[in-house]
Amino acid sequence: xxxxxxxxxxGIYSCIxxxxxxxxxxxxxxxxxxxxxxxxxxAGFRSSLTGTVEKPNLKGVLDRRERICLSEExxxxxxxxxxxxxxxxxxxxxxxxxxxxIMYGNDSSADAVVSSVDVIxxxxxxxxxxxxxxxxSMTSTVTMNLSVIFKLKGINLTISAACASGSHTxxxxxxxxxxxxxxxxxCGGAQEINMPAVGSFDGISAFSIREDExxxxxRPFDRDRDGLVPSGGAATVIVESxxxxxxRGAPILAEILGYGFSSNGDxxxxxxVWGPVRSLEMAVKASGINLRDIEYVNAHATSTPVGxxxxxxxxxxxxxxxxxxxxxTKSMTGHEMWMAGASEVIYSVLMMQRGxxxxxxxxxxxxxxxxxxxxxxxxxxSGFDCFLSNSFGFGGTNSSLVVRKLxxxx
Amino acid sequence: xxxxxxxxxxxxxxxxxxxxDGSLITPDAPLLAxxxxxxxxxxxxxxxxxxxxxxxxxxxxxxxxxxxxxxxxLIQERTTLQVVA
Numbered sequence: 001x002x003x004x005x006x007x008x009x010x011g012i013y014s015c016i017x018x019x020x021x022x023x024x025x026x027x028x029x030x031x032x033x034x035x036x037x038x039x040x041x042x043a044g045f046r047s048s049l050t051g052t053v054e055k056p057n058l059k060g061v062l063d064r065r066e067r068i069c070l071s072e073e074x075x076x077x078x079x080x081x082x083x084x085x086x087x088x089x090x091x092x093x094x095x096x097x098x099x100x101x102i103m104y105g106n107d108s109s110a111d112a113v114v115s116s117v118d119v120i121x122x123x124x125x126x127x128x129x130x131x132x133x134x135x136x137s138m139t140s141t142v143t144m145n146l147s148v149i150f151k152l153k154g155i156n157l158t159i160s161a162a163c164a165s166g167s168h169t170x171x172x173x174x175x176x177x178x179x180x181x182x183x184x185x186x187c188g189g190a191q192e193i194n195m196p197a198v199g200s201f202d203g204i205s206a207f208s209i210r211e212d213e214x215x216x217x218x219r220p221f222d223r224d225r226d227g228l229v230p231s232g233g234a235a236t237v238i239v240e241s242x243x244x245x246x247x248r249g250a251p252i253l254a255e256i257l258g259y260g261f262s263s264n265g266d267x268x269x270x271x272x273v274w275g276p277v278r279s280l281e282m283a284v285k286a287s288g289i290n291l292r293d294i295e296y297v298n299a300h301a302t303s304t305p306v307g308x309x310x311x312x313x314x315x316x317x318x319x320x321x322x323x324x325x326x327x328x329t330k331s332m333t334g335h336e337m338w339m340a341g342a343s344e345v346i347y348s349v350l351m352m353q354r355g356x357x358x359x360x361x362x363x364x365x366x367x368x369x370x371x372x373x374x375x376x377x378x379x380x381x382s383g384f385d386c387f388l389s390n391s392f393g394f395g396g397t398n399s400s401l402v403v404r405k406l407x408x409x410x
Numbered sequence: 411x412x413x414x415x416x417x418x419x420x421x422x423x424x425x426x427x428x429x430x431d432g433s434l435i436t437p438d439a440p441l442l443a444x445x446x447x448x449x450x451x452x453x454x455x456x457x458x459x460x461x462x463x464x465x466x467x468x469x470x471x472x473x474x475x476x477x478x479x480x481x482x483x484l485i486q487e488r489t490t491l492q493v494v495a
Contacts, residue, residue, distance in 0.1 A: 064429050068454070128460055131453040 001180035006406065008250040009088025009238035010346045011080035011188075015051035015231050016333055019083070024350045027358035028379055032215035032332050034229050040202075043195055047207035049217050051231025051334035052193060066149055068132035071109045071141040073190035073338075076234035081146055081186060084236035089250050090184070092151070101154025101182045103173045104142040105165025105189035107338045110196040112136035142190045142234075154182050160338075162393025163302075165189055166235065167341025171259030171399055173239045183244040189342035191232030198230045204269070208303060218335075219362035220301035220328035221308050221370035228302040231334030235343035254349045257386075257402045258287030264396025271307050275398050276300075276314040276390065283388060283400035284318070291322050294402065295384035296357055298348045300392045301328035302335045311390065312369035324388075325380065326373040327360040341391035341399060348387045352405060355383035411493050417482050423462050427454065437479040444478070464490030 010020060015033025017023035026033070033051045040048040056075050058067050070078065085091075090100065116129040116137060135144060140158035147156045155176065159169040166189025173185035191197075201207070208227040210217040218229040238250075245252050260283030264275030284291055297315060301308045308328075315326060329347045330336075336343050351357055357380035366375070386404040411419075425432050428445045435444060447455065452472065459467050465488045475481050486493050 064427075065450070123460075125466060127453055127456050128466075130457045131450040 003178050003180055004242035005174045005177045005256045006240055006242050006245050007237055007253045007256065007349065007403070008240045008245045009084035009086070009090065010253065010349065011083030011087070011236040012233070012343060012346050013053060013076045013079045014233040014235065014333060014336065014343055015053055018053070018079070020350060023347065024354055026332065027329065027347055027351060028356055030332060030359045030361045030379060032218070032361065033231065034214045034217055034334050036211055036214050040195060045195070045199070045202045046205060047202055047209050047227070048211055049208055049214055049229045050193060051229065051336070053233045062149065066145070068130070069135035070145050071112045071136035071192065072194065073106060073109065073192040073232070073234060074136070074142045074145045076232070077104060077142045077146060077188060077190040077236065078149065080188060080234040080236040081150070084186070084238050085150070087251065088238040088240070089248060090238065095151050098184070099154040099182070100152050101156065101176070101185040102143050102147050102152050103155060103157045103159060103169045103185055103187050104146070105159045105161070105169040105338050105342060106139055106142050107160040107162055107165050108192065108197055109137050109139060109141050111192055111194040112141070114196040146186070152186065155185065161397045161399070162395060163335065163337045164341055164391040164393040164397045164399040165338040166343065167389065167391035167399035167401055168261065168397070170237055170239060170256065170342060170345060171261065171401055174256045174259055177239055177241050184238065184240045186236060187239050187342065188234060188236035189339035190234040191337045191339035193232035201230065206304065216362050218303045218331050220299065220303045220331050220360060221312065221366065221373065221375055222363050223365040223367045225303045225305060225308060228304055228330070229334035231336045233336060233339060233343070235339055235346050237342055237345055252406050254352065254403050255406045257289060257404050258283045258285070260284070260286060260400040262398045264398070266396050269394055271310050271392055271396065273310050273313045273317070275396050276311060276392060277317055279398035279400045280314060280318045280388070280390070283402050287402040289386065289402070291319060293386045294388050295324050296348065296351070296387040297324050297326045298344045298387060298389040299326050299328040300390040302330055307392070309367065309369050311392070312373055316369065316372050323374050325357050326375055327358060329358060331361040331363070332358070341389070344389050344391070345401060345403060348389055349403065352384055352387060356381055357384065411491055413482070413486060413493060416486055416491070416493050419462070420482055420485055423458055427458050435478055437482070438477050441475055441478055441481050459485070
């Protein structure tokens with residue numbers, strides 16, 4: 001069985017918008033969601049820069065038991081998933097009576113863990129952490145909570161693959177749908193935004209310290225980049241078989257053509273060129289399309305010196321003279337880490353639907369490798385039918401997805 | 411604090427924490443059934459008592475608590491708040 005796999009719903013809760021329309025507007029305008037958080041400086045952080053979102057108030061929306069088990073990132077994922085389900089026309093009756101799965105990318109729930117340990121250390125009594133702590137503290141907090149809230153009965157699985165978590169999740173779900181094992185999988189990525197989650201990351205000097213200019217700090221591919229800006233929120237994508245979408249009368253937003261993956265087998269934190277090349281080539285081959293059909297690449301590029309250079313080398317090697325548009329939406333969002341692979345598929349689908357390419361803001365001076373890429377510095381008023389989205393993570397985990405408009409004639 | 415004030419405070423924290431209709435709370439009403447508490451919720455009851463009344467209840471303490479009145483008695487007996495008869 002080799003089914004076509006489509007996207008029928010999207011939901012987003014990010015620092016550049018809490019609805020699809022808000023996010024599309026931010027992308028179009030090249031608007032940054034990065035701020036300076038003075039609490040981080042007071043706590044000893046090297047960098048106080050971060051993307052930020054409000055904590056959703058779910059009182060009156062979810063009952064007490066549902067609320068107290070939700071971690072911060074799971075609350076973001078709940079909002080994003082509700083939006084996506086609404087767009088995909090998945091209601092509670094359908095969910096009750098069909099095997100809809102959930103796979104979500106998440107790789108930490110640090111704030112919940114630290115808060116619990118603080119209580120235990122102070123009170124010397126584990127009971128006093130309360131009943132919600134364990135369900136907030138596990139990395140699978142998103143899938144365990146959302147599967148209960150939405151009464152999902154298919155696969156129930158969290159994918160932890162560092163900053164490629166969200167992308168691998170969509171890729172693996174697409175394989176399950178393509179093979180006929182699942183008709184619909186709720187997919188996505190979630191990322192907590194708090195100091196315990198990123199303190200150790202700050203500690204290895206990975207973050208930009210351009211603190212006097214928060215909106216200009218994340219500058220992927222720019223010669224003067226000095227590190228990434230941590231960010232977060234949640235993004236949900238409903239992955240479904242084409243037949244199921246047609247049968248349900250769901251909107252078909254795009255088709256997932258291919259998924260590529262690889263492991264560098266190399267350094268814990270420094271990416272290389274060959275691993276991403278293999279992931280890119282695998283995704284293109286799996287898609288069954290010509291390289292020339294890919295008109296836009298949503299790069300992983302996080303604004304770190306080595307990471308962006310090696311991705312630029314990989315893209316130059318794979319695409320050569322084809323030269324598609326290449327941009328990193330992280331220039332606006334910062335690095336949404338566990339969420340990024342899912343959110344960047346949404347950002348790219350929004351641009352594909354609405355006929356523009358968002359600028360790679362803050363790209364002012366190319367370096368030797370980025371000079372060979374076609375990187376937009378202003379919004380491009382031009383549609384595209386097919387894109388590739390890259391996501392790479394610590395340990396050298398790589399994921400690439402190829403997505404196209406349904407029935408593109410190109 | 412009088413016993414009446416203590417009861418008001420207990421009811422207030424229970425209503426806030428467990429989101430129950432206050433009109434259902436009477437001295438003779440069954441505590442666990444009225445608040446719809448399962449075993450996980452009892453953990454939160456322990457937290458609530460510690461945070462608001464300054465002592466730690468243990469699971470065996472609940473064995474003898476059937477009604478709200480039983481609960482008020484337990485709180486009055488062990489709280490670090492000053493309660494006058």
